[in-house]
Amino acid sequence: MLLIDCPYCKEMRPEVEFSHAGEAHIDRPADPSSLSDEEWESFLFLRSNRAGICFERWYHIHGCGRYFNAVRNNVSEKFILTYPAGQKRPSDAQIKGALS
Amino acid sequence: MSEQIETTLNPFNPLDDMNLDAAQGPDLIMRPIENCARFNLRISIEQLKKAAAAFGMDIPDSVGSMSSRAEKYALCLGPDEWLLLAPQKSADEIITRFAKLAKNNSHSLVDVSHRTIGIEISGSLAQLALSAGCPLDLENMQIGRCTRTILDKAEIILMKLEQQRYRLEVIRSFAPYVWSFLEKSGQDARA
Numbered sequence: 591m592l593l594i595d596c597p598y599c600k601e602m603r604p605e606v607e608f609s610h611a612g613e614a615h616i617d618r619p620a621d622p623s624s625l626s627d628e629e630w631e632s633f634l635f636l637r638s639n640r641a642g643i644c645f646e647r648w649y650h651i652h653g654c655g656r657y658f659n660a661v662r663n664n665v666s667e668k669f670i671l672t673y674p675a676g677q678k679r680p681s682d683a684q685i686k687g688a689l690s
Numbered sequence: 691m692s693e694q695i696e697t698t699l700n701p702f703n704p705l706d707d708m709n710l711d712a713a714q715g716p717d718l719i720m721r722p723i724e725n726c727a728r729f730n731l732r733i734s735i736e737q738l739k740k741a742a743a744a745f746g747m748d749i750p751d752s753v754g755s756m757s758s759r760a761e762k763y764a765l766c767l768g769p770d771e772w773l774l775l776a777p778q779k780s781a782d783e784i785i786t787r788f789a790k791l792a793k794n795n796s797h798s799l800v801d802v803s804h805r806t807i808g809i810e811i812s813g814s815l816a817q818l819a820l821s822a823g824c825p826l827d828l829e830n831m832q833i834g835r836c837t838r839t840i841l842d843k844a845e846i847i848l849m850k851l852e853q854q855r856y857r858l859e860v861i862r863s864f865a866p867y868v869w870s871f872l873e874k875s876g877q878d879a880r881a
């Protein structure tokens with residue numbers, strides 16, 4: 591079974607306790623009413639959808655009940671890093687460090 | 691009319707209708723835990739000491755740990771979420787004390803006494819029976835740890851009381867299912 595390192599439980603926990611929650615680091619616009627329809631559409635629906643290393647939100651729904659962020663390779667399914675929500679996106683160097 | 695209301699308000703335990711002796715033996719003992727008060731507490735970690743004073747015992751601050759004293763339990767389920775268990779007779783006092791605390795310290799204390807049914811499972815097969823549906827490494831789980839997790843298709847709260855004694859808190863509508871599941875997996879482990 592795939593184990594995921596929950597940054598709040600500080601433990602490797604079984605995959606079945608988690609739920610995927612979309613792309614990470616998408617900020618809600620500070621002033622939505624000033625956005626054009628295209629910009630609003632982009633915020634709501636358009637995602638990077640990359641193959642390879644991606645930034646995702648995960649939800650430890652059957653555990654601590656917290657959302658956190660993860661750097662994951664969605665081709666190999668390997669979790670590279672996990673970190674609490676609200677923390678900055680890890681740098682390329684940090685990701686490289688975690689991979690080696 | 692009043693008679694009808696009384697009938698409607700009768701407490702109902704979903705395990706009452708079941709034959710609870712089916713798979714029991716010296717190697718697997720399961721019992722429903724008598725009614726108790728349960729509270730879901732959300733408070734910032736800086737104010738936890740004040741909550742502990744209101745609850746009347748230490749409340750742990752690291753996720754997955756649990757403290758207990760005199761039939762009371764405090765479980766840290768998440769970074770700002772706790773489950774407090776206490777004897778039914780102390781419920782009113784706890785509510786009053788937390789209401790006082792709320793005057794100056796914002797928090798939420800929700801009475802969830804009837805949300806879950808408590809089940810205790812013990813005996814040399816207890817761990818095997820649980821492991822048939824729970825993906826955690828129960829063998830290496832430390833005594834005194836607790837967590838929300840999964841048992842087959844149901845979400846449970848699991849407390850490890852001794853090496854072969856566990857307490858489960860199960861959403862009440864799932865209780866007959868969880869009970870039967872443990873009974874079956876216990877029988878399988880015996881065979």
Ligand SMILES: [Zn+2]
Pocket residue numbers: 596597598599600650653654655656
């Ligand atoms: Zn967690």
